[in-house]
Structure formats: C-alpha cells, structure tokens
Amino acid sequence: MSEQEEQYTVRAKGITKNFQLFSTQAEKLKSIFKGNTDAADFWALRGINFDIEPGDVVGIVGTNGSGKSTLLNILSGVIPQTSGTLEINGSIGVVAINEGLNWDLTGRENIRLKQLMMGMTNKEIDAAMPDIIEFSELGEFIDQPVKDYSSGMRSKLGFSIVTHNDPDILIVDEALSVGDQNFSKKALGKIREFIAQGKTIFFVSHDLEQVREFTNKVMWIQYGEMRDFGATKKVADEYQAFTAKLDQMSEEERTAFVNTEKNQQQLFTIEQLQDQFAIQKVPEDEVREVTKLRSFEGFNSFSLWVSLLLIIGLMVLVIMRGYGR
Numbered sequence: 001m002s003e004q005e006e007q008y009t010v011r012a013k014g015i016t017k018n019f020q021l022f023s024t025q026a027e028k029l030k031s032i033f034k035g036n037t038d039a040a041d042f043w044a045l046r047g048i049n050f051d052i053e054p055g056d057v058v059g060i061v062g063t064n065g066s067g068k069s070t071l072l073n074i075l076s077g078v079i080p081q082t083s084g085t086l087e088i089n090g091s092i093g094v095v096a097i098n099e100g101l102n103w104d105l106t107g108r109e110n111i112r113l114k115q116l117m118m119g120m121t122n123k124e125i126d127a128a129m130p131d132i133i134e135f136s137e138l139g140e141f142i143d144q145p146v147k148d149y150s151s152g153m154r155s156k157l158g159f160s161i162v163t164h165n166d167p168d169i170l171i172v173d174e175a176l177s178v179g180d181q182n183f184s185k186k187a188l189g190k191i192r193e194f195i196a197q198g199k200t201i202f203f204v205s206h207d208l209e210q211v212r213e214f215t216n217k218v219m220w221i222q223y224g225e226m227r228d229f230g231a232t233k234k235v236a237d238e239y240q241a242f243t244a245k246l247d248q249m250s251e252e253e254r255t256a257f258v259n260t261e262k263n264q265q266q267l268f269t270i271e272q273l274q275d276q277f278a279i280q281k282v283p284e285d286e287v288r289e290v291t292k293l294r295s296f297e298g299f300n301s302f303s304l305w306v307s308l309l310l311i312i313g314l315m316v317l318v319i320m321r322g323y324g325r
C-alpha cells in the first residue's frame with residue numbers, strides 16, 4: 001500500500017447496491033437457480049465515493065429510504081456491494097437498533113457469543129462480563145431472552161458489547177434514538193471518549209443538532225446518490241435548507257418529487273457510472289475494477305459448483321455400474 005493510501009481508514013469508490021424487486025417468493029426462488037429474472041431493478045446506491053481519515057467523525061444524513069443503512073450494512077460487511085471497491089483499515093464495531101443480537105439467547109449469552117466471535121477466551125469474557133452488564137443497565141433482565149427486550153433495551157445491550165470491544169471504526173446507526181435520555185447521555189459520553197482517542201466514527205441520526213454537535217464531516221445521501229460530503233457546518237446547513245424546502249411543498253409536490261427520484265433509481269445503469277468516471281478522468285482499468293458486478297460473479301461460481309457436483313455424481317454412477325457387472 002502506498003503512503004498516500006495509508007492515511008485513509010475507509011476509502012469507497014463507485015459503490016452501488018442493486019436490489020431486485022420480486023413480486024412473489026416463487027420469483028425470488030427462481031432467480032437463485034436461474035440467475036436472471038424479470039424482476040425490476042432498484043439501485044439503493046448509485047456510485048458512492050469517499051475517503052475517511054483517521055479521527056473523522058462522519059454524520060450521515062438523508063431523508064427516509066435514501067440509502068444510509070444500506071451503506072452502513074455494506075461498510076460493516078453485512079451485505080455485499082453490487083459493484084465498487086471498499087478499503088477498510090481497522091476493526092469495525094456496529095451499534096444499530098436490530099444489529100447482530102440473537103433474539104433466542106439471553107443478554108448474557110449474547111455477550112459471550114459476541115466476545116467469542118471477537119476471539120476472546122472464556123476467561124477474558126468472564127472478566128469483562130460485569131463491566132458490560134453494568135454499562136448496559138439491564139439488571140436482572142440480562143438473563144432474559146433478547147426477544148422479550150424493548151428496542152431501547154436491545155440498543156443498550158448492543159452498544160455496551162460493541163464499545164467494550166474497542167473497535168477502530170465505530171458505526172452508530174440510529175441506535176441512540178431509541179434508548180432513554182439518561183442512557184443516550186452516557187452513550188454519547190462514550191462516543192466522546194472514542195473521538196478523543198482519534199477513532200473513526202460513522203454516525204447516522206435524524207437529529208441534525210446531534211450531528212452538528214458530534215461530527216466534523218457530513219455525508220448527505222439522497223436517493224442513493226452522494227449529494228455532498230464535507231465540513232459539518234456547510235453540508236448540515238445545505239441539508240437543513242433542503243428539508244425546509246421539502247416541508248414547504250404540498251403533499252402532491254412532495255410525492256411527485258419522491259417518485260421522480262425513485263424512478264431514477266430504477267432506471268440507473270452501471271454505464272452511467274462509467275460516464276461519471278469519464279468526466280472525472282478515472283483510468284480505464286480502475287473503472288473496470290470499480291464497475292465489476294458482484295452478483296454475476298456469485299452466479300458464475302454457483303454454476304461452477306453445480307457443474308462440478310453433476311460431474312462427480314456422474315462419475316460415481318459410472319463407477320458403481322462398473323462394480324455391478
């Protein structure tokens with residue numbers, strides 16, 4: 001890696017995410033075996049580029065359905081991007097309302113499971129357990145199954161586990177919006193500690209005042225496109241002006257605006273991304289790398305495995321017939 005690239009904790013180039021809108025379960029199943037379907041394409045992300053430096057605290061804003069959670073899910077590896085490249089230098093911890101907890105296990109069992117997945121030994125987990133339970137404020141509910149928790153309780157447990165793991169990059173997706181005020185205050189205190197340690201933080205919140213207070217950069221995502229990315233004050237002001245304009249629209253105007261944007265998300269093609277790169281004069285081989293479609297790679301390897309299994313099956317049949325004579 002070159003010296004210039006080392007200064008980034010996260011670098012995203014041309015990230016797209018395509019969801020296929022299946023009308024029935026049968027259509028979805030058919031797509032797994034046949035690969036191609038007639039389902040409509042929907043591009044939740046349409047070419048996202050950014051560089052995040054160590055110590056950046058990035059607020060991600062955008063109206064409902066703009067693609068914030070989709071981007072965070074790609075960053076944290078929960079879902080793959082359809083195309084584009086992502087470089088991540090460091091461990092990632094995610095706190096989100098419904099992130100990563102097993103609902104059938106108790107809070108205590110979830111703590112153990114998550115820590116084991118992080119590579120901790122049972123002895124280390126036993127030592128860390130009291131601190132995590134105390135921070136979560138769950139008291140005796142820690143031995144109840146998570147499915148019986150409220151969303152605020154799940155958020156408290158998730159936040160306590162993840163921050164205790166001390167990740168290099170912390171992703172907080174709306175998790176603080178469901179906890180009670182006292183816990184939110186304590187959680188924000190923990191985030192302040194992380195900021196002081198120079199960690200990289202992604203912070204999704206619909207509370208623009210919170211975003212202004214905690215972040216140094218803001219990423220504004222609008223229906224899958226990056227509208228702006230830069231210093232908090234500038235981008236937060238722009239976003240606030242946009243939402244004020246949306247609020248002033250009549251219901252018909254707003255519906256027409258949203259429909260036009262959503263329509264563009266269905267009509268998007270990878271070629272548009274290539275046009276965008278041409279304007280930015282991105283080298284040819286880099287464009288090829290960035291626009292590689294993962295879903296087709298997945299399909300190719302799937303077909304390869306099916307073919308291999310068929311060949312092995314045929315060979316076994318031939319051998320067995322030979323023995324039968």
Ligand SMILES: Nc1ncnc2c1ncn2[C@@H]1O[C@H](COP(=O)(O)OP(=O)(O)OP(=O)(O)O)[C@@H](O)[C@H]1O
Binds near residue numbers: 021062067071
């Ligand atoms: N699995 C999926 N299949 C089809 N469409 C999806 C899927 N997941 C998300 N989407 C669509 O992608 C778009 C972006 O969704 P996402 O949840 O990322 O938005 P968001 O900005 O986080 O919204 P909010 O502020 O409401 O949480 C939405 O239009 C959503 O309907």
